[in-house]
Amino acid sequence: MSQYPEAHFIKSANTRQQFVPDSGVEVAVAGRSNAGKSSVINVIVNRRQFARTSKTPGRTQLVNFFSLREGERLVDLPGYGFARVAESVRRHWGELLSDYFRDRKSLRGLLLIVDIRRKLTDYDRQMMAFAEDVDLPVHILLTKADKLKRGQAATALLDVQKELGGRATVQQFSALRRAGESQARDVLERFLGTAKPA
Numbered sequence: 741m742s743q744y745p746e747a748h749f750i751k752s753a754n755t756r757q758q759f760v761p762d763s764g765v766e767v768a769v770a771g772r773s774n775a776g777k778s779s780v781i782n783v784i785v786n787r788r789q790f791a792r793t794s795k796t797p798g799r800t801q802l803v804n805f806f807s808l809r810e811g812e813r814l815v816d817l818p819g820y821g822f823a824r825v826a827e828s829v830r831r832h833w834g835e836l837l838s839d840y841f842r843d844r845k846s847l848r849g850l851l852l853i854v855d856i857r858r859k860l861t862d863y864d865r866q867m868m869a870f871a872e873d874v875d876l877p878v879h880i881l882l883t884k885a886d887k888l889k890r891g892q893a894a895t896a897l898l899d900v901q902k903e904l905g906g907r908a909t910v911q912q913f914s915a916l917r918r919a920g921e922s923q924a925r926d927v928l929e930r931f932l933g934t935a936k937p938a
């Protein structure tokens with residue numbers, strides 16, 4: 741049973757004029773393409789094809805808005821590889837994302853999805869910089885943890901924590917094994933401000 745029975749895709753946006761109205765609260769999800777972002781969203785919402793059902797060709801290069809509950813959204817940010825797109829496209833997205841982070845009043849936190857085998861890349865550092873500029877809390881999911889041996893995964897976690905130096909929280913995650921699911925959902929709820937007091 742999903743904790744978000746009313747969750748649904750709202751719309752994709754390619755320009756800020758297409759963003760959904762900036763009211764309520766939302767949490768952004770970012771990650772390089774293929775890092776495992778859609779899989780994380782599917783696990784959090786507990787629906788197999790949730791982040792994919794609305795997938796149309798090129799949707800990975802759009803800002804995708806999902807409703808979790810009334811007035812609470814998840815926003816799937818484009819995760820193209822910075823090196824693989826044309827300079828003009830890169831500039832468009834750089835500006836759109838920096839505007840998004842700077843101006844979005846409903847934005848409460850960033851979930852950054854990172855392949856545990858690659859650790860932080862320049863894309864991730866750029867996303868962190870956008871978030872830090874506006875004092876937005878960041879939580880990193882080191883996903884595909886099932887691809888590493890336990891010891892290797894623990895070392896990767898420590899390496900990332902060391903680089904972050906407390907600027908973000910970080911956890912291991914596996915969509916395949918649904919490992920780290922409740923921790924990720926707790927952080928999401930905390931960012932949204934809907935977590936029940938302990």
Ligand SMILES: Nc1nc2c(ncn2[C@@H]2O[C@H](COP(=O)(O)OP(=O)(O)O)[C@@H](O)[C@H]2O)c(=O)[nH]1
Pocket residue numbers: 771772773774775776777778779780819883884885886887913914915916917
């Ligand atoms: N083994 C394993 N594979 C994963 C995991 N998460 C995603 N994948 C695979 O990685 C590929 C990219 O995943 P996807 O969620 O589409 O990545 P996105 O491009 O960041 O949205 C797909 O083939 C997934 O099945 C995971 O936790 N473990």
Ligand SMILES: [Mg+2]
Pocket residue numbers: 774777778779800
């Ligand atoms: Mg995806």
